[in-house]
Amino acid sequence: MVGITAYGAYVPKRRLNRMSIIQSMGWLAPGLMTAARGERSMCNWDEDAMTMAVAAARDCVTGMDKSKINAAYLASTSLPFKDRQNSGILATALNLAEEGLVTADFTASLKSGTTALLTAIDAVQGEGKDNVLVAASDARDAKSAWFYEMWYGDGAASLLVGKDNVIAEFKGAHSVACDFVDHYKGTNAQFDYGWEERWIREEGFAKIIPAAISGLLEKCGVSIDDVAKVIYPCYLSKRVHQGIAKPLKAAPEKIQDNLAEVVGDTGAAQPLAMFVAALEEANPGDKIVVASFGQGCDALLFEVTDEIKKLPARNGMKGALANRQEEAQYSKLQKFRENVNVEMGIRAEAQKQTALSALWRYRKQVLGLVGGECSKCGTRQYPSLRMCVNPDCNAVDSQVDHEFADKTGIIKSYTGDMLAVSVDPPAIYGLIQFEEGGRALYDFTDCALADVKVGQKVKMSFRVRYYDETRDFHGYFWKAVPQT
Secondary structure, X not given: OOEEEEEEEEOOOEEEEHHHHHHHHOOOOHHHHHHOOOEEEOOOOOOOHHHHHHHHHHHHOOOOOHHHOOEEEEEOOOOOOOOOOHHHHHHHHOOOOOOOOEEEEEOOOOOHHHHHHHHHHHHHHOOOOOOEEEEEEEOOOOOOOOHHHHHEOOEEEEEEEEOOOOOEXXXXXXXXXXXXXXXXXXXXXXXXXXXXHHHHHHHHXXXXXXXXXXXXXXXXXXXXXXXXXXXOOOOOOHHHHHHOOHHHOOOHHHEOOOOOOOOOEOHHHHHHHHHHHHHHHOOOOOEEEEEOOOOEEEEEEEEEOHHHHHOOOOOHHHHHHHOOEEEOOHHHHHHHOXXXXXXXXXXXXXXXXXXXXXXXXXXXXXXXXXXXEEOOOOOEEOOOOOEOOOOOOOOEOOEEEEEOOOOOEEEEEEEEEOOOOOXXXXXXXXXXXXXXXXXXXXXXXXXXXXXXXXXXEEEEEEEEEEEEOOOOEEEEEEEEEEOO
């Protein structure tokens, strides 16, 4: 049996009330009011498609044996690097074994998430791989005062494909490939270029998705009446999203909510994010159709098994949606995306060049948050050094790798720095003592200074540490997120 063995999701904590866009830009584009219902997720200044993919993948592998993962696929249309394998960063952040691991990026289409999933299924069915991790993530930018700014949302989802303890068995797939261009983004463009919405609705969503799903049901010998949930994306409106299913004669309650009013359309991650939400509510025996849209459509059929009851608890989509903070400042979205040019001061002009040779040598330490544990006395430390920091031990070359990314820490001290360069001042940082040993200084994120307390617990999160504008290089590291 081949199928899904685990799932995970991530949505940024900040949720921008769409009415704040109207309040700022409604004078120029009053028509935006028609799309101003609800809220959309937005990345913090130190989040992007990469950090969200890592967060969703970490959620996915909760309670799983990472050593058995032998392939990692990353799908996105907003990856930070064009010529550096982004999935390699994902694998290093997760501290996956380098030996025998295959990594691959899937991009250039919003259906790349399902294409990556199909590729993972083929790899496991062909017995070339045992367990394949698939992550899909998008943080798409949009011009100000444009409907797409309302429709888009930031988020990620992850699935683990394997043969053991399958929670949703793969039953079949059907794909339609066609160069239907509802929008596109050129190589040197910052924003998407979109075509007329009515044409997209009538010629694109309303024809291509039903055709693919109908082909899938016919191929698998399944009636729409046998299906518990039908999943497909549509960013235009809730009404249009519901209307796509009419040719399929699917009852309204079978259509999975597209999260439009609480998250927005998450691009390549959208079908997988909706799939995760459906799995959280699924019962054994439920058949679920998952379809995508982007220069065609991939449609996949899964059947939920009894194993879903045994899946270790995880954050999932429910937890991601619950971890919410309303953001009323539309200008923060613009600044976090670097769509406005503001004065950051002389300190912001500091050299940011990354020594790639040093990054290679310390890749586990920097990207994977891997420290050391003394094989003599058991003392844990970060960073790992040749000598044990325990004054009663001081053993040399006794360190073995120890992962700190999933460990809980305690705030021992902290500072709110108004002079340090920060996109969202004050810069908050402090000393973290991990409960199982080891301490170091870290930046804090997703918090306000007034909410930080000594003794408070923190969890670690993979984030953007800096961006080198001169060399177009994104630097990543781990930050502490205070828990309330």
